[in-house]
Amino acid sequence: MLKDVASLIIKHTAPSRRHLTPELVLRLVTPSCPLWTAKEDQVPFKDPFWAFYWPGGQATARYILDNEEIIKNKRVLDIGCGCGAGSIAAAKMQAKRVVGNDIDLYAVIATKINSQLNNVAIETSTDNFIGAKCEEFDTILIGDMFYDEEFANILFEWLISLTASGFNRRPRSPRADKEEASAYHSVSEVSSTRRELHGKLWVHRDCAVET
Ligand SMILES: C[S@@+](CC[C@H](N)C(=O)[O-])C[C@H]1O[C@@H](n2cnc3c(N)ncnc32)[C@H](O)[C@@H]1O
Structure with a gap:
């Protein structure tokens, strides 16, 4: 199950350094990810706070x-x-x-x-x-x-x-x-x-x- 979750996270995110700590590469939902513009019912995660760097x-x-x-x-x-x-x-x-x-x-x-x-x-x-x-x-x-x-x-x-x-x-x-x-x-x-x-x-x- 944990492997499935990890695969899903990797599938829907992209590595990003476009933030205040470019020394760190972080998998996030970025504008290049389909999820960025997806409708709510197309998002396979509930409240994915982890997908953004606040x-x-x-x-x-x-x-x-x-x-x-x-x-x-x-x-x-x-x-x-x-x-x-x-x-x-x-x-x-x-x-x-x-x-x-x-x-x-x-x-x-x-x-x-x-x-x-x-x-x-x-x-x-x-x-x-x-x-x-x-x-x-x-x-x-x-x-x-x-x-x-x-x-x-x-x-x-x-x-x-x-x-x-x-x-x-x-x-x-x-x-x-x-x-x-x-x-x-x-x-x-x-x-x-x-x-x-x-x-x-x-x-x-x-x-x-x-x-
Ligand atoms: C707005 S996000 C901030 C995430 C990250 N610290 C950042 O700044 O990018 C808030 C996070 O707090 C988590 N959270 C909410 N209640 C919590 C609790 N009682 N203990 C630990 N984490 C909690 C949420 O799941 C979410 O990932």
Whole structure:
């Protein structure tokens, strides 16, 4: 069954570097794919979030690739990994361990396919980590998951609870602010308004950068 899903994903996607992290090649639904213009009843996937590389995820992965020190030797959990770009970026920046997590099985299979394309090893999981203590991780990546107000509130409540179990926040440094502004500037080229970013978030045990 998993092989069938992988074949289906490969059949309906194309390798792409046309995004903010061209160092990474990702199988996505691109304008060259028939699915791009298909009608809803012709799409063989239900809600294929993994088939697109969302602006918040692009900004997260770009930031990781530009700031190796925040991820090197860290144990990283990428919540809602979608196509897996955040996980792949973390693995490339020498994270000690990377788990790409998504409750959609298709997303973790897409993440596996994309990790192989980029020659990095990552683990995957379909567990629901929201609410978990995450003691086995140092860094949590959340790219483009604040698209729904109710879900965003649940996420923030959980993230705040994590500060009690060791995930600390500290004020952003001027450097982080500058880099973040530049990430947003780049993202604005593919997404015309900040509102469309759906938010991005990095949480570290010793540092947080948040929007
Ligand atoms: C908008 S996509 C973002 C994907 C990727 N991070 C990116 O930016 O390209 C949101 C993803 O979150 C996943 N998701 C939703 N609820 C989740 C949960 N409770 N735990 C893990 N993943 C979840 C969805 O299946 C989807 O793949």
